[in-house]
Amino acid sequence: MRKIVCFGEALIDFFAQPVATPDTPRTFVQHAGGAPANVAVAVARLGAAAEFVGMLGTDMFGDFLLDSLRTAGVGTGHVVRTGEARTALAFVALDHEGERSFSFYRPPAADLLFRAGHFEASCFDGAGAFHVCSNSLTEEAIADATLHGMRMAREAGVLVSMDLNLRPVLWPSDVDPQPRLWRALRAADVVKLARNELDYLAAGHGGGEDGERKVLERLLDGATQWVIVTDGSAPLRWHGRDGSGELPGFRVTAVDTTAAGDAFVGGLLFHLAETGVDAGHLPQFVRDRDAVERTLRFAAAVGALAVTRNGAFAAMPSRVEVQQLLKEQYEDAA
Secondary structure, three states, rough: OOOOOOOOEEEEEEOOOOOOOOOOOOOOEEEEEEEHHHHHHHHHHHHOEEEEEEEEEEHHHHHHHHHHHHOOOOEEEEEEEEEOOOOOEEEEEEEOOOOOEEEEEOOOOOOHHOOHHHHHHHHOEEEEEEEEEEHOOOOOOHHHHHHHHHHHHHOOOOOOEEOOOHHHOOOOOOOOOOOHHHHHOOOOEEEEEEEEEHHHHOOOOHHHHHHHHHHHHHOOOOOOOEEEEOOOOOEEEEEOOOOOEOOOOOOOOOOOOOOHHHHHHHHHHHHHHHHOOOOOOHHOOOOOOOHHHHHHHHHHHHHHHHOOOOOOHHOOOOOHHHHHHHHHHHHOOO
């Protein structure tokens, strides 16, 4: 099976802990996180080779992230360290349904200092997919590096995956994200959007159903072969150039939704790699509705299990756990 390469930010999630009384001081516990890093850990936990590419600070948090990635089985040979900025931090609070809110301390941050020249061609050797998200598009220089990595992957024949994972608070107030977002989205073979992200993109095309249709047409008119739209516990939707479909989710009790989308993407890329779907085979795969639904069921099961436990890295399930959940809902799916 080919390895999955994930590029972008790795950061520290500080999770707020429950307080015993109203006057008890609030405490936070550190967890390793960052969307692309979470995807890499999800892939590794499922049993495939995963590589994280990015920049970490030479501070205690950078050390913690590097150790956490290695402990999770993720390759770190292409991680760059810098003393010019510190590792990014995010403080996370959860409501009673496990939905999260973030307070980011970024920029400045070490991951934003990665440049095109830091990419090594060898990181794409033996790769089946290269994955990014929009958090490495928030400044012009790191956006250029991200797009450069996507081009390198495509030139190496590697499938390019993008989860929009939009965090508006990370963008400067005087910058419209959409132009940069679209440059990256149209360069990806596989695009994953949350429902609210599709609505955001549709608003730039007039909004409503017509705006949504224009977004999908614009995506599928570029490099993109497959668009997946998730909506929490509601059915997910998928779109290809020759058809579309819908698939129900899993019924689980959510404890922490922090890494749900990343777990889903990790499961998706793992299953594509396991079944031999690479950039060249993707168009044929998307025309096979049964194959598409098998992959989406697997990915949805990974995401569903991740929300039943706390944390990001720690929340990622094993393949045995995923197979068990699939068997419970689909007798012959695992």
